[in-house]
Amino acid sequence: xxxxxxxxxxxxxxxxxxxxxxxxxxxxxxxxxxxxxxxxxxxxxxxxxxxxxxxxxxxxxxxxxxxxxxxxxxxxxxxxxxxxxxxxxxxxxxxxxxxxxxxxxxxxxxxxxx
Amino acid sequence: xxxxxxxxxxxxxxxxxxxxxxxxxxxxxxxxxxxxxxxxxxxxxxxxxxxxxxxxxxxxxxxxxxxxxxxxxxxxxxxxxxxxxxxxxxxxxxxxxxxxxxxxxxxxxxx
Numbered sequence: 001x002x003x004x005x006x007x008x009x010x011x012x013x014x015x016x017x018x019x020x021x022x023x024x025x026x027x028x029x030x031x032x033x034x035x036x037x038x039x040x041x042x043x044x045x046x047x048x049x050x051x052x053x054x055x056x057x058x059x060x061x062x063x064x065x066x067x068x069x070x071x072x073x074x075x076x077x078x079x080x081x082x083x084x085x086x087x088x089x090x091x092x093x094x095x096x097x098x099x100x101x102x103x104x105x106x107x108x109x110x111x112x113x114x
Numbered sequence: 115x116x117x118x119x120x121x122x123x124x125x126x127x128x129x130x131x132x133x134x135x136x137x138x139x140x141x142x143x144x145x146x147x148x149x150x151x152x153x154x155x156x157x158x159x160x161x162x163x164x165x166x167x168x169x170x171x172x173x174x175x176x177x178x179x180x181x182x183x184x185x186x187x188x189x190x191x192x193x194x195x196x197x198x199x200x201x202x203x204x205x206x207x208x209x210x211x212x213x214x215x216x217x218x219x220x221x222x223x224x225x
Contacts (some may be wrong), residue, residue: 004156033213042217043202050188056212090156100209101145105156 004093006106014114018079021109025072025093031055031100032074034066037108049074050096064070078111086113087093118146118186118203119214126222133190135219138183144211146179146186147204149176151218157202160188190221198223 002057005024013019023092025032033056034046049068068074072093088110090101117140127133137146145164149157163170163179163186170177176189189199200218 035215038153045212045214048212050117058212061132075153088154094158096209101162101206101213102147102159103149103157103204103213105158106148107156110154 004091004104006089006109008109008113010110012112013048013081013113015081015083017081019038019081019111020074020079021089021111023076023091023093023106025074025091026095026104029093029095029104030072031091031094031096032068033094033103034074034076034084035090035092036060037090038086043090046076050110055082081113083113086092086111095096117214118205120201120216120219122219123217124222126224127193128224129193129195131193131220132225133193133197133221135185135188135201135221138218139186139187139203139205139216140184142207143181143205144208145206146177146178147165147213148175148186148188149202149204149215151202153199160201193221193223195223195225197221206219 032051033048036044048056052068063079066076088108090108092105117132121136129131148160151157179186203220204215206213215224
């Protein structure tokens with residue numbers, strides 16, 4: 001069974017641009033969570049989608065948004081990029097059929113904002 | 115916030131020694147999990163302990179949970195070079211709640 005797939009692996013953008021990151025969960029997993037990881041703040045929860053609906057939300061500004069499609073693939077969008085948005089963005093899926101507690105992570109998208 | 119906080123932030127030990135990391139959290143939890151991350155890659159789930167359990171083992175890992183102190187510890191016995199990584203604890207209020215991570219402990223195993 002394929003794992004969680006994130007694309008692209010690396011991304012370089014400039015301030016003011018917008019970016020879209022993609023995440024394909026493990027087949028059968030209907031939940032996708034997104035995290036931002038920086039050296040100073042650790043892993044910060046962005047949001048979670050379950051069956052195309054946002055189920056949980058972190059404390060990020062409205063520039064950060066996401067969505068989930070009917071095949072459970074999810075995208076995360078960041079508009080008007082700032083230097084501080086440089087980070088490793090991780091997505092993770094979980095399977096409610098086995099309790100839905102354990103997260104399976106992708107390898108992440110490393111975003112650099114110049 | 116129920117975010118966990120790991121202690122110490124960094125730990126260096128000799129190969130073969132045991133490594134102990136601690137996690138404290140702030141609110142009631144449904145379960146507590148430990149994850150490992152190798153050098154900027156995705157996290158890998160290690161072990162989950164439920165709020166009604168006190169201790170759990172998995173191979174060389176031993177996890178304890180003290181809900182009265184809101185703390186957990188992860189013990190890695192007979193450490194190996196491959197154990198060099200960052201270790202995170204994670205908590206959730208219930209099965210459908212968001213899972214929140216601490217800032218992690220960086221473990222370095224010296225040859």
